Amino acid sequence: MKRFVLPLLLLTMPGMAAEAPEWKIDTKASSIGFAARQMNVPITGLFEVYAGTIRFDPANLDGSRIAMEIRPASANTRQKDVDEQLKLPDWFDAAKHPLAKYEAEKFIAKGGDRYEALGQLTLRGVTRELPLPFTLKIAEAGDKLRAEAKGETELKRLDFGVGGGQWRATDVVANEVKVNVSITAERPK
Numbered sequence: 001m002k003r004f005v006l007p008l009l010l011l012t013m014p015g016m017a018a019e020a021p022e023w024k025i026d027t028k029a030s031s032i033g034f035a036a037r038q039m040n041v042p043i044t045g046l047f048e049v050y051a052g053t054i055r056f057d058p059a060n061l062d063g064s065r066i067a068m069e070i071r072p073a074s075a076n077t078r079q080k081d082v083d084e085q086l087k088l089p090d091w092f093d094a095a096k097h098p099l100a101k102y103e104a105e106k107f108i109a110k111g112g113d114r115y116e117a118l119g120q121l122t123l124r125g126v127t128r129e130l131p132l133p134f135t136l137k138i139a140e141a142g143d144k145l146r147a148e149a150k151g152e153t154e155l156k157r158l159d160f161g162v163g164g165g166q167w168r169a170t171d172v173v174a175n176e177v178k179v180n181v182s183i184t185a186e187r188p189k
Contacts, residue, residue, distance in 0.1 A: 017062035023185035
């Protein structure tokens with residue numbers, strides 16, 4: 001009997017919520033994109049290689065977690081010269097920093113289908129807080145639940161050391177970069 005008391009106490013302590021269920025990301029139906037401005041001309045792109053773990057339940061925000069890994073070298077703007085530049089040391093420095101990470105362990109319900117992830121982005125070895133407001137729709141799909149989350153946030157590239165050397169000037173390349181996320185995931189009911 002004694003050996004069951006400690007685990008039971010740990011589960012009932014405040015702040016020790018049970019883990020939310022895990023969702024499997026459908027990468028073919030999902031995207032992680034970005035939009036910036038160079039010489040006041042928009043440049044948009046997608047990161048083609050990413051993976052992650054999503055544990056989310058609107059009824060259990062304390063037990064919800066997101067951990068995403070993105071390969072900056074997979075940035076695709078459909079402009080070969082831009083894509084090659086983004087891999088270099090002045091930009092993502094993909095050889096030295098092959099992974100960017102976004103991790104969130106706190107979520108706020110904003111009403112209806114609106115939420116905000118309070119997470120941290122690590123890019124080029126620099127970690128900064130980055131909130132991500134998003135909407136979430138969950139529907140039944142046969143014997144599974146299918147979730148669609150869409151969100152957008154903005155970061156300042158220079159906070160992460162992105163765009164060094166001649167590219168540091170914000171009158172050439174804007175400091176503000178919009179990140180848009182569209183994730184579709186499933187889990188058993």
